[in-house]
Amino acid sequence: MARYYIETYGCTSNRGESQAIERRLRQGGHYPVENPSRADVAILNTCTVVEKTERNMLRRATELDEQTPADLVVTGCMALAQGEAFEDADVDAEILHWDDVPEYVRNGECPTATPGTEVVLDDVTGILPIARGCLSDCSYCITKQATGTIDSPPVAGNVEKARELLDAGAREIRITGQDTGVYGLENGERKLPELLTRICELAGDFRVRVGMANPKGVYGMHEELADVFAAHDELYNFLHAPVQSGSDDVLTDMRRRHRTPEFKEIVAAFDDRLDYWTLATDFIVGFPTETEADFQQSMDLLRDVEPEKINVTRFSKRPGTDAAELDGLGGTIKKERSSAMTDLKMDVVGRAHDAMVGEEHTVLLTQDGTEDSLVGYDEAHRQVAIPEAESMGLELGDFVDVEITGHNTVYALGEPIRTVAKTA
Structure with a gap:
């Protein structure tokens, strides 16, 4: 051993x-x-x-x-x-x-089981990789060289893994993959809605967060997927769909498989079915072929759809990728565009959290904060910190009704009203 x-x-x-x-x-x-x-x-x-x-x-x-x-x-x-x-x-x-x-x-030894063979958890969060790889071939991405094309285990096997996590004490399951939206597509089937439905039917008090799904994988099942979210309270009303650019010309050069109208249709489907949800998305600024007009299209898209969570990344050349062979824009341009988009991001995200103040939400506590505070996520997977939570007798894994009393732009502050369910 x-x-x-x-x-x-x-x-x-x-x-x-x-x-x-x-x-x-x-x-x-x-x-x-x-x-x-x-x-x-x-x-x-x-x-x-x-x-x-x-x-x-x-x-x-x-x-x-x-x-x-x-x-x-x-x-x-x-x-x-x-x-x-x-x-x-x-x-x-x-x-x-x-x-x-x-x-x-x-090293060739036979497995020797020990009492410590329980499912590994990160506090009360269980991570469930449902597949490995993706179907995309983005010109800037080096990760595909490591993960390969999509390989999707059967739904039943993933459901059983989710059950094991819950039996081991998980209160939150995070479904992950390089692209969860294409789960099952190597066999011509869109299996994510079925998988989510079956996991949500498992016994227990828990929540499920769906990890990153490229817009092209979601598009075509976006209405069915939004219906699944609307039907199951166990699912965080949260979708991470990285658009990367608001310019279809840049998306073509990136070899992204979606275009902006498809992305907007996805957002509209979730807007139609969910009163309160979080759209998370990513933008790459300073791609080698991005013009000033292209960049402004990205800024316009951000203003239009107003995602509640936004990741802004400056383009960097990755060895062995086709985009690395393109002439770059230079550090100054990338820095200026990144700064401008980050400023807009903070305005958009700040307004989303400002609108939460005075509302009541149910928060699942999942991680320690500073001093005796605890941090969790509400129904739409928006982060909420509860000061002095441990002094109040709250623990990780508790579901707590809170009133939102303020925010720090990227996360909210909550005051407990009542504990809905205690951790086992």
């Missing part, structure tokens, strides 16, 4: 991969330690979304290589797409696919 140490960076899907690795390690009798110096093997699950992240991964791999007396395993998106970068940086590590990590740690 081995002592392992694991660090995870990047998206929720990566966290789900790490949980799957840990589950298999614990089922084999291995156990975690909190310091790499005490580990027989250290595992670094990497991200490579932008150039700054790449530098951070190489730095952290170098540090772990020095701190770990035995083996270092590097996995995740950067390992799979740019594994040679670690060798170039003189990092002594085994570069492995996620699925191969547990077998490497086992």
